Amino acid sequence: MSATDFTRLRPATRLVHGGAMRSGFGETSEALFLTQGYVYASAEEAEARFKGESPGFVYSRFSNPTVAMFEERMALLEGAEAARATASGMAAVTAALMSLVKAGDHVVAARALFGSCLYIVDEWLPRFGVTSTLVEGTDLAQWRAAMRPNTKACFLESPTNPQLDVLDIAAIAEIAHAGGAKLVVDNVFATPLLQSPLKLGADVVVYSTTKHIDGQGRCLGGAILAARELIDGVIHNILRQTGPTISPFNAWVMLKGLETLPLRVNQQCASAARIADALADLPVVARTLYPFRADHPQVALARKQMNAGGTVVCFEILGGKQAAFRFANALGIVKISNNLGDAKSLITHPATTTHQRLAPETRATMGITEGMLRLSVGLEDVDDLLDDIAQAARAAA
Ligand SMILES: *Cc1c(COP(=O)(O)O)cnc(C)c1O
DSSP: OOHHHHTTSOHHHHHHHTTOOOOTTOOSSOOOOOOSBOOOSSHHHHHHHHHTSSOSOOBTTTOOHHHHHHHHHHHHHHTOSEEEEESSHHHHHHHHHHHHOOTTOEEEEESOOOHHHHHIIIIIGGGGTOEEEEEOTTOHHHHHHHOOTTEEEEEEESSOTTTOOOOOHHHHHHHHHHTTOEEEEEOTTTHHHHOOTTTTTOSEEEEETTTTTTOSSOOOOEEEEEOHHHIIIIIHHHHHHHOOOOOHHHHHHHHHHHHHHHHHHHHHHHHHHHHHHHHHTOTTEEEEEOTTSTTSTTHHHHHHHOSSOOSEEEEEETTHHHHHHHHHHHOSSSEEOSOOSOSSOEEEOGGGTTTTTSOHHHHHHTTOOTTEEEEEOOSSOHHHHHHHHHHHHHHHO
16 A cells, blocks of 8 residues: 555554555564665666665665654654654754754744753754744743744744643744744644644644653654655755664664554543542642643643643642652652653652753743642553552642
């Protein structure tokens, strides 16, 4: 079946079959091509391959059959013209942003970014003469005011980490385009199943496939999805020449992860919604943030822009850091870790880990308090998770 036929099929089917290429052995499961290079039948064939006149693989820094299967399956899932895989989510974010700017350009980004993304925008790009302005992502007036004639890229995550603010992707895409800039969306928290930024007007979508796409805490990986012109042009060249390449083994793990992504994410969203409601009922919990709950500040937008509330719940324990630590330490099934999107439920105290590097005032503006905890809901039986949370709440109180 050709790739174009897959566009008629529903996501779960694309995720099982999309992009599969079989070798002469006719293997059922996608093959893992652990090879650096490729041999050519003749010197003429090598010449044609290097000139791009004959299709095929040249060197695994930039092309490998297992990686190509993963990229094709990602593009089919996202409804993107093309995709490239990278060694990590940060490699994807860095290459995507660098593909859009050069010295003298300007970037506008929401302040509530994953820590390393914030570093790229706020500290790394300025070293190369690319300035940036950080805005409160939910405030469209701030996006408009930050745009300059040399703004070439806007960048956001939604829902944000850890506060789970929901940003209006369609409205921000319009602001970016009106100013001649492209919008890059880090879609990790929503996953490709819950939110389609390209359909909302974004130009580039990036993933840390380390999260839900592996989904079982094994390998790092990333992906960039966009129009073919951008992917096959400047992004391909950045990746080819600078080498943040995903290992074929990691790409194979991700490829197989995609087969079960809908089963896992649907289950995790259902559990997260129940856990959010249970947390909100606990006397020791001051505030619960979950995008599909009626008390979420952007619930209407979340319901318009996403298919479900996501797999992460954020909440605030009364009693600050000490009570939050007592809660985390009392959990038995839920593990303390800074990761997310895993089969195992994981709890994070952002103020002392993922967002520790920020100045206390910056954390305060972002709403990251000392009592805040972020829970990434895994695949355990939800009733066991609810019991674990209830006993930890008693310990924290
Ligand atoms: C984890 C994460 C990243 C970085 O991904 P790595 O695979 O760890 O490099 C970027 N953005 C978001 C929102 C993330 O959660």
